[in-house]
Amino acid sequence: MINIYEYKGGGYDGCHWEWNFFALEFNEDRDATFHNILSTGRKGLKSYEEFQEKVQSEAWVMRSKLSMYSSVSDDQMFEFVDGMSATNAKRVDWYLREHDLFTLKGHCWECGDVFDVEDMNEGPWEGDGGIGIYSKDLFCLDCARKRREDADD
Numbered sequence: 001m002i003n004i005y006e007y008k009g010g011g012y013d014g015c016h017w018e019w020n021f022f023a024l025e026f027n028e029d030r031d032a033t034f035h036n037i038l039s040t041g042r043k044g045l046k047s048y049e050e051f052q053e054k055v056q057s058e059a060w061v062m063r064s065k066l067s068m069y070s071s072v073s074d075d076q077m078f079e080f081v082d083g084m085s086a087t088n089a090k091r092v093d094w095y096l097r098e099h100d101l102f103t104l105k106g107h108c109w110e111c112g113d114v115f116d117v118e119d120m121n122e123g124p125w126e127g128d129g130g131i132g133i134y135s136k137d138l139f140c141l142d143c144a145r146k147r148r149e150d151a152d153d
């Protein structure tokens, strides 16, 4: 079983925060392995010990908007993927597959059908308000092709 955690990490000059992610992989004895998927800036968590220490603080949990999504719940996985930017969904999915942990699925923004995140295209790119760019939505290949064709007309 894998729990994926999302929280406000980051923290640099000119950029206050960005979503960071880690996963806890549990074996049959309920021992956890910490997977650092994305940890940035001074607010990024680097280890399980650091997380265990931070999570004692209710103020940190509130401030960091810590959320947990369990791999055993399809609903939670959809909530996770559909609620985040396509850029982050691709990033988290890549890490999970690279480490043989899990394959993320999400809904195509256009037709609403379910696909592996790996098989979907990222939607239009936008500025993030700082110096970065990101894409918001995931599209299945059919819908991505249709959007490109419509844009060409």
Ligand SMILES: [Zn+2]
Residues within 6 Å of the ligand: 108, 109, 110, 111, 112, 113, 139, 140, 141, 142, 143, 144
């Ligand atoms: Zn679609």
